[in-house]
Amino acid sequence: MPQKSAIENWIDNHRELLLLTIILPWGKLFSWKDRLISFLTRPDPKDHEKRVHRVVSDVRRLSRQAKELRTDRRGNRSLTTRISDKSQSQPIGIRDLRSVVSIDEAGMTVRVEPFATIGDVVSHLDKKGYQLETAIEMKGATIGGLVLAIGMTTKSHITGLMHDIVEAYEIVTAEGELLRVTKEGEHADLFRAIPWSHGTLGFLVAIEMRIIPATPYVRLVYRPFYSLETYCEEHSRLLHSDNPPTYLEAQVFGRNKAVIIEGYPAGKEEAGDFPVNDVNSWHKPFFFKHVESMLELGEGRDFSELVPLTSFLMRHERSMCMTMGQIVPSANNVWFRRFFGWTLPPNMPLLKSSRPTEERERSMKRQVYQDFAFPSEHLQGMLEHLHDEFEIYPLLIYPCRVFDRGGMVRLPGQRAVEWDGTERSALYFNIGIYGEPKAVREGNFDYPTVNKVREIEQKISDLGGFLHTYVDIFSTKEEFEAMFDHSLWRKMRQKYGAEGVFPEIYDKVKPELDPLQFVR
Numbered sequence: 001m002p003q004k005s006a007i008e009n010w011i012d013n014h015r016e017l018l019l020l021t022i023i024l025p026w027g028k029l030f031s032w033k034d035r036l037i038s039f040l041t042r043p044d045p046k047d048h049e050k051r052v053h054r055v056v057s058d059v060r061r062l063s064r065q066a067k068e069l070r071t072d073r074r075g076n077r078s079l080t081t082r083i084s085d086k087s088q089s090q091p092i093g094i095r096d097l098r099s100v101v102s103i104d105e106a107g108m109t110v111r112v113e114p115f116a117t118i119g120d121v122v123s124h125l126d127k128k129g130y131q132l133e134t135a136i137e138m139k140g141a142t143i144g145g146l147v148l149a150i151g152m153t154t155k156s157h158i159t160g161l162m163h164d165i166v167e168a169y170e171i172v173t174a175e176g177e178l179l180r181v182t183k184e185g186e187h188a189d190l191f192r193a194i195p196w197s198h199g200t201l202g203f204l205v206a207i208e209m210r211i212i213p214a215t216p217y218v219r220l221v222y223r224p225f226y227s228l229e230t231y232c233e234e235h236s237r238l239l240h241s242d243n244p245p246t247y248l249e250a251q252v253f254g255r256n257k258a259v260i261i262e263g264y265p266a267g268k269e270e271a272g273d274f275p276v277n278d279v280n281s282w283h284k285p286f287f288f289k290h291v292e293s294m295l296e297l298g299e300g301r302d303f304s305e306l307v308p309l310t311s312f313l314m315r316h317e318r319s320m321c322m323t324m325g326q327i328v329p330s331a332n333n334v335w336f337r338r339f340f341g342w343t344l345p346p347n348m349p350l351l352k353s354s355r356p357t358e359e360r361e362r363s364m365k366r367q368v369y370q371d372f373a374f375p376s377e378h379l380q381g382m383l384e385h386l387h388d389e390f391e392i393y394p395l396l397i398y399p400c401r402v403f404d405r406g407g408m409v410r411l412p413g414q415r416a417v418e419w420d421g422t423e424r425s426a427l428y429f430n431i432g433i434y435g436e437p438k439a440v441r442e443g444n445f446d447y448p449t450v451n452k453v454r455e456i457e458q459k460i461s462d463l464g465g466f467l468h469t470y471v472d473i474f475s476t477k478e479e480f481e482a483m484f485d486h487s488l489w490r491k492m493r494q495k496y497g498a499e500g501v502f503p504e505i506y507d508k509v510k511p512e513l514d515p516l517q518f519v520r
Ligand SMILES: NC(=O)C1=CN([C@@H]2O[C@H](COP(=O)(O)OP(=O)(O)OC[C@H]3O[C@@H](n4cnc5c(N)ncnc54)[C@H](OP(=O)(O)O)[C@@H]3O)[C@@H](O)[C@H]2O)C=CC1
Pocket: 069, 070, 071, 072, 073, 077, 078, 079, 080, 084, 094, 114, 115, 136, 137, 138, 140, 141, 142, 143, 144, 145, 146, 148, 149, 150, 151, 152, 153, 198, 199, 200, 202, 203, 204, 205, 468, 469, 470, 508
């Protein structure tokens, strides 16, 4: 078994203390400072066109230079496990495009700038009695990042991914042309190519998305299961039913332990019938711990409660899904919540920038940070495989309707097949798995984690599924391009002059360290 280096030993022994005493409290101060600055410098929605014109003229001026263009969003800010190296590219000043430009109440759409965060848009709309048709559960993700990469929610089985609720993109092409891109319009081909393109076709400067009336609460029904087979059967039944729950999530806590969470929009009148629980309050147990406690209910029992809508929508924020449990293992203790609860979630830029390269390397070698979707019929097989290889729990399971419009993501058997113009869709499940495999937890640092993750990525690709790109991607460029259909994207790169002006997708999403060096 390889010996740990001195720095690894030091990190292991002091990491939690370091986080508790420095990174979390200082991070909170930084977050407050950021919020204050961002409030004081908030862009005026009325000046949207001015900001766009600045981007247009910068692109015209800089696109023919040798360096490829990228946004000026700092690499440590983005909600990904990597820190992008932007030093070789030409930044375009665009991150001040972060306002909610307007709401069209008749058309039920909102027009937002790309760097508006999901947290800001959710709270802005909430004040006006609206919500996005679908919204992911971590505040810091930007709308642009979500529609250009992936935004999956527990309502995605009904609405599709976040780019599926987009009515129009406004994009500045490599030639510095400002286009309004819609499903049926002149640039319909570009509309289909934008999702998953990661800003490699142009700079997004505005997005028009569908909204719905907001309800004050969501009624959650927690249902525990004590057998893998019964859980998978029931989750699939709900997913494929004619009238599925509006929100559908599951968390799996062991080979035979799972909780399904059904969510239904609820009005004030239901408040008398069910307890109200603000699950996202700073001193409350993390949402996944609250869900785990439902395993005590017993076979065939369930529990219902009302959760205020915005608290429900941001329920994975404080615990960064399940990952706080690993980053600060004591984080869910009562004492931690009372004294340090206010420091969560950690400040992402500080968390990412403060990790030494050794730690990042260790995390790639020994931890699994994966999130992937696959056709729903493979749920049980996939969970059995993950149990046999990793035994990492809890797992987060989301449902999703995947639309094939001839873009990057195609239904099984359709990759690289010429799209015939018919929109098709299928139901998928998505699993988020974060942590160290059991073998590593037990001290076997030789466990071939990277090989095992690469096997999963291959399996997903073979099943017609896809990976989220915010995680550690261990596929090679060829494997990545076999998973995501690049045909339409290549045509659009040619048609809109993006070749050589913007980077290739793989070059933007590959980890900063070559994963193949960790293959055993
Ligand atoms: N449930 C889910 O679906 C979850 C999704 N995520 C991920 O979170 C990320 C969103 O977070 P965020 O940090 O905001 O995104 P990022 O800053 O990581 O942006 C994602 C990609 O989009 C590009 N991009 C962003 N805005 C623009 C723009 N206006 N014009 C052109 N290109 C742009 C970025 O390019 P560049 O690098 O040049 O800035 C980058 O390649 C996504 O990657 C998403 O997949 C994370 C957690 C959960």
